[in-house]
Amino acid sequence: MSPAREPARGDAGAAPTGVPSSAGAASSGSLEQLFTGQTTTHDIGYAVPAPSRKRRHVGRWIALVVVLLLVGGIAGGGYALWNTYGERVQAFLGGGEPLDYEAGLATGEARVTIVSGDTGASVSPKLFEAGITKASNSLYQYMVDNSIAFTFQPGVYKLQQQMTSEAVLAALRVPENRLDYSVQLREGLTLAQSLDLISEQLGLARADLDAAVADPSAYGVPASTLEGWIFPATYDFDEGVTPQQVIDTMVKRTVQSLDAAGVPEADRERILIIASIIEREARSSEDFYKVSRVIENRLQPTNQETFGKLEMDSTVQYGAGEMGSGTVSTSAEARNSDNPWNTYMYPGLPIGPIANAGDLAIDAAMKPAEGPWLYFVTVNLDTGETVFTSTLSEHEKAVAQWQAWCSDNPNSGC
Template sequence: MSERDSATPRNDPDSRLGDLFGNLPDPTRQIPTVDTSAPAPGSRRAAREAAAGEGSAIPARGTDGTRAEPSPVPVRASADDAVASDAEGPSPTPVRASADAADTPTRAMPQVAPAAMPAPATGAPEPVIGGGLDDLFAPHDDHVEAKPKKKKRRKGCLIALIIVLAVFGGIAAGGAWAWSTYGDKISDALGWGESKDYEPGLANGEALVTIKQGDTGGPVSTALYEAGVTKTEDVFYDYIVDENLAVTFYPGVYRLQKKMTAEAALAALKDDANKMANAVSVAEGGTIVSSLPDMAETLGLPLADFEAAVQDPMAYGVDAPSLEGWLFPAVYEFDPGVTAPQVIQRMVDRTRESLSAAGVPDADAERILTIASIIQREGRLEDFPKVSRVIQNRLDIDMKLQMDSTAQYGYGSLHEGVVSSSKEALEDDNDWNTYVRTGLPATPIASPSDAAIKAAMQPADGPWLYFVTINLATGETLFTQTLAEHEQGIEKWREWCRANPDGGC
């Protein structure tokens, strides 16, 4: 009998279990082995072995119960490996084996000990038995931390950002346009703007204000502003309207102060003590026709007396066809009983004083007064030297002056209150129409101030041949050298006129 026969008990041949156990192979000692072949690149095994190599090697327990020497790759028995049951030696029969494991050695899987696992207090750390889901889903690349990938939405975000910027940019542009166009009105409505009236207590100095026959709140408000009495042109008129006041203005010259409140200015105009006796005035840019009626009314003299007094310029030593331009613009106060010729003589004398101060030769007086009168009617104070240069540049090349003020004066429409000239005025052939005739008009067209006379004598340096006022409210004027540039300026003036239909265009 073989050793196998004597060592293996016989079972009942009629029993199924007996047949099963009777046909089992002889028990053999199963020794787990380690696959030392190189793992495939990128496999889980390669990742685990690489991770294990970063720490110290963990000793594996052998199948005979003894602790094996530390190995570079830790060995871990699978759940189906044999487990030693005897401290002195291995059991001849494995505790558990699969049906097909009799002749095939079981391959042990390497196990990496967690870095944070504390070592047993009695000695070297034991290998970890069993695995978890973390081992199964461990990242393949030990240099890349496993994180869920986020979808790239850079293009969509960029488009959204562009849309947002476009919306806010449009809002900002619209707000800037609204503020530049209606900023003053918005500020006034909300009370943000600067006060249009002076603060009380600022009044000082002296200002002479002339009120003409028939003047109402609007013209008086303008006269007060031009004299430096009020801060803005409309504040006096607005005050009368807001307070619902009924005021009658009497013609004459009134002595007021500069920087007065609208309320204080009205009180001063009502005070007869501020009205100058026998005082008359000639406005800057005024004419004989516009000035004589006020003189007669203020002084209580017949208008016919003044009309007769200006007929003979030689009576005052003026060698000119007319006294136009020789009645100096200022405020004059006369003693009772003054005559019309005495009034005119005083005004002519004052003009000679201005001509002398500017260094104008007597022989050149009429020409300088003529140029100065055009400057006075065409430009604002700060632009006088430039306007003078345009006139001189055109005269130098025999170019028509084409000044609207001269055409209007010759046609009799100078005081109509509009800047632009009618077709009839521009085409009328008279001695003052510089659209029709080359050179200076026949006489001065208005009474020039000291500043205008000085500018006529000392024009600014520049190549300008054209100028146009593009904002009648501020007097902003554009000076240009070419006709194309001038036409662009005219278009700006037209734009302003369209936006301000009541602006006096």
């Protein structure tokens, strides 16, 4: 993710925040089943006597406290269980923040893209990010709690903001809510990934799209490929749109963003290269501008004499075909791969962009934050906490912090 032996953002951190994992279930056993309705307190060794209506609320508190103490232990185990299940305990008891909006609040318009293989666990965070549901696990938890099986059909759907999970599932069943000639591309996709989605969402043959992007000069792009020139956005097309018209629209949208950011025409490709690295490396909007500064500082002639190379793992992953590896770290094979995107092997920027960059990344490439940083490393892949440093000794401490986090969080994308 950053120079000098640290992880790249890549495709990792992919597990959506707030979506329960199988690892959590394994560690808590029947307690997980208690929350999902698959078992009861009687099944795990504590039978709750039938309370009177007057004492029912108090009884529910006592039952759950006893369960937590029995399963997790009074001290460390109980604390760990509360970290894992605290919000769900509160929601179960009615004292916590509900995961769903109240009915009747839906307003405006929002869109969500569903791709082949999507499930409740993968769709749930998409809905939250689009402002449709209240939490990243709202839909997933609603489906679990109500034992709902639902087959998600690929496509772009027009929904509303602040919907209940029940209303979302109802809307996804309505054919009119599926936009047959729309496509939605997120930031950070490669050209190949973008073409796959365009083909799937618009029903255009992949071979025809490959032919449409074969000659970048047809769209006024002075580069050998259109990598980085397919802008991430939502597009609406008319029936019968051709692959060439689709690509032309997306390239023009990229030019629009470059012009809005004040990028000189001669610098477009260079800014897109930097912006694409920022898009793959940075975690928060503030980090976008800091990562931009690290890149600029590394490219300074005096620093190049010291460090020699940019050393960005995201570029190494791209050059070695490891963008979809599911980890933020690059393999030894990738770092030894001789290709023009290997910034551990060659000085300066890579030969071209590595992904589609959005407006924020392009703006950050033009306006790096002020700072002396030469290194950065994301020390917590769940929260995205990133440490920026200006000396090797400081950086090595941050790398050790990241390694400790990875050790404590196996199978987390390190």
